Amino acid sequence: MAATQQTVDAVREVETYKHGWETDIESDMAPKGLSEDIVRFISAKKEEPEWMLEWRLKAYRYWLTLADQEPDWAKLNYPKIDYQDSYYYAAPKLGDGPKSLDEVDPKLRETYDKLGIPLLEQEMLAGVAVDAVFDSVSVATTYKKKLSELGVIFCPMSEAIKEHPELVQKYLGSVVPYSDNFFATLNCAVFTDGSFVYIPKGLRCPMELSTYFRINEKNTGQFERTLIIAEEGSYVSYLEGCTAPQRDENQLHAAVVELVILDDAEIKYSTVQNWYPGDEDGKGGIYNFVTKRAACRGKNSKVMWTQVETGSAVTWKYPSCILQGDNSSGEFYSVAITNNRQQADTGTKMIHLGKNTRSKIIAKGISAGKSNSTYRGLVRMQPKADGSRNFTQCDSLLIGDQCGAHTVPYIESRNPTAQTEHEATTSKISDEQMFYCQQRGLNAEEAVSLIVNGFCKEVLQTLPMEFAVEAQKLVGISLEGSVG
Amino acid sequence: MPLIEIKNLHVSVQGKEILKGIDLNMNGGEVHAIMGPNGTGKSTLSYVLAGREGYEITEGSVLFDGVDLLKMEADERARAGLFLAFQYPMEIPGVATATFLKTALNAKRRAQGQDEIDAMEFLNLIKAKTAELEIPYEMIKRPLNVGFSGGEKKRAEVLQMSLLEPRVAILDETDSGLDIDALKVVSRGVNSLRSEARAFLIITHYQRLLTYIVPDFVHVLVGGRIVESGDKSLAELLEAEGYARFEENEAA
Numbered sequence: 001m002a003a004t005q006q007t008v009d010a011v012r013e014v015e016t017y018k019h020g021w022e023t024d025i026e027s028d029m030a031p032k033g034l035s036e037d038i039v040r041f042i043s044a045k046k047e048e049p050e051w052m053l054e055w056r057l058k059a060y061r062y063w064l065t066l067a068d069q070e071p072d073w074a075k076l077n078y079p080k081i082d083y084q085d086s087y088y089y090a091a092p093k094l095g096d097g098p099k100s101l102d103e104v105d106p107k108l109r110e111t112y113d114k115l116g117i118p119l120l121e122q123e124m125l126a127g128v129a130v131d132a133v134f135d136s137v138s139v140a141t142t143y144k145k146k147l148s149e150l151g152v153i154f155c156p157m158s159e160a161i162k163e164h165p166e167l168v169q170k171y172l173g174s175v176v177p178y179s180d181n182f183f184a185t186l187n188c189a190v191f192t193d194g195s196f197v198y199i200p201k202g203l204r205c206p207m208e209l210s211t212y213f214r215i216n217e218k219n220t221g222q223f224e225r226t227l228i229i230a231e232e233g234s235y236v237s238y239l240e241g242c243t244a245p246q247r248d249e250n251q252l253h254a255a256v257v258e259l260v261i262l263d264d265a266e267i268k269y270s271t272v273q274n275w276y277p278g279d280e281d282g283k284g285g286i287y288n289f290v291t292k293r294a295a296c297r298g299k300n301s302k303v304m305w306t307q308v309e310t311g312s313a314v315t316w317k318y319p320s321c322i323l324q325g326d327n328s329s330g331e332f333y334s335v336a337i338t339n340n341r342q343q344a345d346t347g348t349k350m351i352h353l354g355k356n357t358r359s360k361i362i363a364k365g366i367s368a369g370k371s372n373s374t375y376r377g378l379v380r381m382q383p384k385a386d387g388s389r390n391f392t393q394c395d396s397l398l399i400g401d402q403c404g405a406h407t408v409p410y411i412e413s414r415n416p417t418a419q420t421e422h423e424a425t426t427s428k429i430s431d432e433q434m435f436y437c438q439q440r441g442l443n444a445e446e447a448v449s450l451i452v453n454g455f456c457k458e459v460l461q462t463l464p465m466e467f468a469v470e471a472q473k474l475v476g477i478s479l480e481g482s483v484g
Numbered sequence: 485m486p487l488i489e490i491k492n493l494h495v496s497v498q499g500k501e502i503l504k505g506i507d508l509n510m511n512g513g514e515v516h517a518i519m520g521p522n523g524t525g526k527s528t529l530s531y532v533l534a535g536r537e538g539y540e541i542t543e544g545s546v547l548f549d550g551v552d553l554l555k556m557e558a559d560e561r562a563r564a565g566l567f568l569a570f571q572y573p574m575e576i577p578g579v580a581t582a583t584f585l586k587t588a589l590n591a592k593r594r595a596q597g598q599d600e601i602d603a604m605e606f607l608n609l610i611k612a613k614t615a616e617l618e619i620p621y622e623m624i625k626r627p628l629n630v631g632f633s634g635g636e637k638k639r640a641e642v643l644q645m646s647l648l649e650p651r652v653a654i655l656d657e658t659d660s661g662l663d664i665d666a667l668k669v670v671s672r673g674v675n676s677l678r679s680e681a682r683a684f685l686i687i688t689h690y691q692r693l694l695t696y697i698v699p700d701f702v703h704v705l706v707g708g709r710i711v712e713s714g715d716k717s718l719a720e721l722l723e724a725e726g727y728a729r730f731e732e733n734e735a736a
Contacts, residue, residue, distance in 0.1 A: 435536050436574035440584070440644065441562040441591035450587055454578030454627065 030089040036060060039189050042089050046158045046192075049165060059178040059188030070182045071316070074345035075374045075406055078287060078314050086252055088190045088223070143207065153198035154209055157225050160196035167198055171229055175258035175295045175322070183254040183289040183316075187223050191256070194225035199234040199265075208464050210239045224255040230265035232298065237268040239467055253312075254289045263298030263325065268306075270463050272471055274478075275311035280369075282341030285313025292319035296328035296357075303329075306462045308471045309336040309344060310478040318376065320349035323357035323388075333459040334363045335471075337452075337478045338371030338403070347377035347408075352385035352418065361392040364456045367403035368482035374406040381418035388418040396426040397455050399448065399482050434483075444483045449476030485550050486511050487683045488533075488652055493544035495525075495532050502528045504708035505544070510652070513680040517694055517719060518687045520705035521727045526687045527571065529705070530656045533685075534568040535561045548652065563595035567650035569641040571657040573629050581624040581640060582610060585647055592648055613646050617673045634661030642673040653677070654685045659693035671696030691723035706730040 030041050039060045043053040070081075147154055153164060161168050178188040199205050230236055240257075253275070259267050269292075278285025288311075294303040305319040321330025332348040350359035365373040379390045396405035407424050429451050437447035453460065453472050460468050460475075486509040495503040502525045510516055520526055532539050533546065535558030546553040553561060576584060590600045601609075614621050619639050629637050638658055645653055655674070659667055674684070674697050686697060694702070694716065702718040703710045704727070711730050712718065 430574075431537070433574050433576065435534075435558060436570065437576070438557070438559040439534050439562050439568050439570075440588035440648070441559055441595070442587060443557075443559045443591070446587065446591065447559075450579055450584070451576060454576055457578035 029087065032087055033084040034060075034086070034088055034190070038088050042190055042192065045089060046161070048158075048161055051165075051169065052161055055173070055178065056189050059185050060190075062179055063182070063185040063189055066182050066185060074316055074376070075372065075408075076314050076316060076343050076345050078343075081252060081287070083186075089192060147205075147207075150203055150206070151200035152203065152205060153196065155196055157191070157194040157196045157227065160227075164196070164198070167229065168196070168227070171258070171260050172227055173258075175260060175293045176256050176291050181291060184256050184291040187225060187254045187256045187291070191223040191225035194227075194255070195238075196226070197228040197236065197238065199228075199230045199236045201231040202233040203231075204234065205236040208237045208239055222253045224253075224257075226255070226257040227260075228258070228267060228269070229260045230262060230267050232262045233264045234262075235266045235268075237270070237464060239270050239272075239464065241272045241274070251284075252287050252289075255291070257290070257292040257319075259292075259294035259303060261294060261296050261298065261301040261303055261328075264300045265298065266302040266304075267294065268304045269294070269319075270467060271305075271307040271309075272463075272467065272474065273307065273309045273311050273315070274474060276313075277311050277340065277342050278313040280340045282313050285342070286311065287314040288312040288317065289314075290317040292317065293322065294320070294330065295322045296325050296330060296354075298325040299327055299354075301325045301328040304331040304333070304462065305348070306333040306459065307335070307346075308460070308463070308474065309334070309346060310474055312344075313342060315342075315344040315346055317344075317346045318348055320351070321359060322351045322353065323359065323385075324353045325357075326354040327356045327358075328354055329358040329360075331360045331462075332362070333462045334375075335366070335456045335459045335475070336364070336373050336375075337366045337475065338368070338373045339479055339482055340369040340371060342369075342371040344372070345374040345376055347375045349378040350380070350390055352379075352381045352388040352390070352415075355384065355386045355388070357385055357388040359388075359390045361390070361394075362458050363392075363394045364459055365394070365396045365405050365407075366399065366452055366455065366479070367396070367405045368399035368479055370402045372404040372406070374408060376408045376410075378410040378412070379420050379422075380411075381413040381415045381420065383414045385415045386417050388415065390418075390420045392420070392422045394422075394424040395455070396424075397452065398426065398428045399452075399479065445476065445480055448479050448483050452476075452479060486547075487549055488553075488685075489545075489547040491545050491547075493529075493532070493546060494542045495528055496540045496542055497528070497538065501542070502708055503532070506705075506708075506710060508703065508710065510683040510685065512651070512683055513678075514701065515678065515684040515686065515697065515699045516701045516703065517699040518685065518703050518705050518710075519689070519691075519719060519722055521731065522689075524705050525708045526705055527656055530568055530654045530685070530687055533561075533654060534558060534566065559591075562648075563592050565649075565651035567645050567648055567653045569638075569645055569653065569655045569658050571660060573632075573637045573641055575630045576628040577630050579628055581626060581628045584628045585610065585624070585644060588644065589647055609647070613643055616676065617643055617646065618669050619643055635663065635666035638662055638666065638670055639673075642670050646673060646677060649677075651681060652683050652685070654687070656687045657689065658686070659688055659690060667693065668696060691719045694719045704730060 030038050039056050043056055176184050178185055197209060228238060261267050275286040275288060296303055303321055309315055319332060323330055330350055336344045336346050338344050347363060348361055361377055363375045365375055367373040375394045381388055392409060394407045398405055405426055409422055411420050413420060433451060434447050437450060453475050456475060460471055463471055488510040490506050490508040493503055493506040518526055541554055586606055593600060610624060614624060617639055623636060629640060632640060658670060699716055702714055702716060704712045706727060
């Protein structure tokens with residue numbers, strides 16, 4: 001505690017000195033805007049060691065040099081973001097949420113019901129102030145205990161920084177360096193929390209991580225940082241996100257996820273993203289700029305990304321694989337649904353470095369309303385990637401005649417023995433298909449939901465069972481109102 | 485009251501009149517066959533009854549159990565018990581036949597205020613029905629109609645009909661593309677569904693199907709009108725003589 005106090009004092013000194021104002025370290029919120037002081041404030045709030053603060057500051061200073069390098073190549077259209085007009089730190093507020101579910105927006109509750117989310121979870125999601133002690137907390141604790149007995153480390157990133165500095169220092173930023181891109185650099189400077197997972201050598205993690213913990217996650221906020229390390233011969237399946245619509249006061253989200261996979265290890269990473277997409281005109285929706293990357297460092301390393309993207313007003317996201325180890329493989333399965341005014345520019349990068357590396361991309365884009373969906377992917381075969389192979393399949397489905405679907409594949413081959421295959425289709429739900437379903441008693445929305453779920457099946461079936469069931473329902477709900 | 489009562493039905497497609505005054509009553513327990521040459525409006529009649537868009541009803545009415553059928557949406561008609569076995573059933577990629585069947589069955593059950601069917605109950609039901617129709621059980625795991633042979637598609641249609649237990653079933657050229665064995669199986673399936681509470685409208689080119697599904701009434705549709713009605717012997721007559729004499733009348 002003494003050390004913490006010292007840090008606090010140091011921060012206070014610096015802040016007072018530099019700008020003549022003082023941020024109360026006890027306060028739950030940092031003032032608007034981004035500065036070195038804010039970075040120091042966050043680090044102090046998190047009681048971080050010096051090296052962590054230094055890393056953040058390095059990132060922040062670098063970010064300043066990128067001021068005019070915010071990526072603009074994506075097919076996305078949004079007003080220029082004023083980074084000085086955002087809050088970068090706010091502790092989760094307690095007590096000022098709704099008192100009970102009766103106070104929650106009935107529309108939101110309706111969606112929860114459709115998704116079949118249990119009441120208790122509904123309360124957590126809607127931010128109802130519930131008593132600290134309830135059954136699922138103890139369930140979660142039991143699982144955590146079991147995991148730690150197996151040598152698995154699964155904890156908030158902020159805790160890992162303090163408890164496992166050697167691992168964090170070794171791997172944090174090793175896949176997505178602080179200088180990677182505008183949004184990732186911003187994340188390095190101001191991330192608030194996230195998950196840290198370490199799977200020891202040879203262990204097949206016996207449970208899907210995060211399923212049981214989902215409702216206990218604190219508000220990790222807009223700048224999430226996740227790091228997963230799979231040691232030699234280990235396996236883990238990690239679930240991120242939630243099918244329930246999530247609201248957040250912060251419009252700007254920029255997360256970073258790094259996966260490190262060593263010899264013969266495998267990570268399966270599944271995401272369901274359903275952030276608030278804004279109203280029918282796209283107002284108020286979340287901007288989601290995410291950098292996700294997996295490094296297959298060893299021989300036979302394997303990674304599988306599955307994502308179901310239905311939320312956010314703007315999605316900028318390319319979960320990628322660096323296939324460095326010989327015989328390593330990367331798979332990317334994606335469903336991106338856009339409706340109303342939503343925009344998604346998403347895809348993947350498969351960088352083949354090692355020999356006999358394999359990659360597979362299955363991307364399904366569904367556009368409805370006045371939305372736009374773009375698949376953007378890069379497959380690169382480096383000179384040493386002898387005998388490597390890629391298969392890419394991109395399918396777009398259009399609903400209505402005011403939406404857009406775009407496919408932008410980049411293929412770079414620098415090795416004559418490597419093979420790449422690319423298939424792309426664009427289709428519409430036909431009137432005949434709709435009539436056929438309706439003739440069997442399905443209403444228009446049920447028909448669209450069924451047809452779209454069929455279209456996405458290859459991707460949805462890669463999700464863990466219980467997630468898949470929820471995701472199927474979500475697909476239907478996301479497209480509500482898209483047909484006459 | 486007839487189950488289906490069609491009165492002076494006139495239908496146009498893009499300004500061209502296809503049906504020019506159809507009158508037809510069907511009661512529970514009856515099987516009606518509509519025969520006629522190509523392009524006389526047989527399929528139009530089935531689509532109009534099922535509620536497909538793109539048809540303009542310029543005159544006339546259709547009552548389904550006393551209710552104005554033409555005011556209902558296609559899916560409402562289906563849930564109320566009207567079934568169309570398609571001449572060309574649509575493919576639904578990625579959707580297992582079993583999933584499709586269950587979704588359709590549950591839509592109907594919900595409309596009737598029943599609970600959704602229990603998974604075990606559904607499994608037993610589907611096993612019994614597939615066995616009855618000599619449908620390999622494996623087939624219902626495949627995406628609906630995707631890669632199905634002509635015979636498999638028609639069997640799948642009859643399977644759906646059998647499961648949904650409609651009050652009025654329209655079979656549009658169900659015999660097209662069927663070999664004799666498949667034709668027998670499909671006919672057996674249809675015959676097993678014949679009941680006092682149910683009416684069938686069978687649209688066909690050929691008499692062949694009607695030797696297996698024996699109709700109570702046969703109507704000849706030529707030039708958008710029913711030009712002659714009779715019993716099953718009319719079908720046999722048509723088989724022997726063709727439609728020429730009706731078409732001459734039409735031309736005159």
